[in-house]
Ligand SMILES: [Fe+2]
């Protein structure tokens with residue numbers, strides 16, 4: 001497996017959780033379950049991705065800007081998670097805040113999968129792509 005497939009699998013899981021959460025009404029139990037799963041998934045992914053995708057791509061002129069941009073977006077995502085953490089599941093504004101997080105994450109994932117993956121594909125060689133996939137997946141297991 002290449003690093004791109006490993007990351008894409010986790011992105012798809014994040015998208016599914018965001019869609020499920022966007023469909024919840026005020027049922028705190030359901031929100032609580034999926035929100036916890038989403039938060040854990042996003043946090044573990046950001047750590048593993050920064051270590052085994054962004055970090056090696058910081059060394060190349062072709063991908064340094066993508067890496068920096070990605071890290072800045074991870075911080076923005078953290079702030080939106082914090083806003084949700086400070087809101088009761090039953091609060092009418094919860095869904096509005098969730099939708100802000102959903103838009104931001106979806107935009108971020110699309111950015112990574114399109115422009116960033118294209119350029120990274122040219123920077124990393126074949127063995128690096130599979131080595132990084134192994135390291136990324138191992139780190140995800142440790143984080144989760
Ligand atoms: Fe990311």
Ligand SMILES: [Fe+2]
Pocket residue numbers: 007011045049109112
């Ligand atoms: Fe990602």
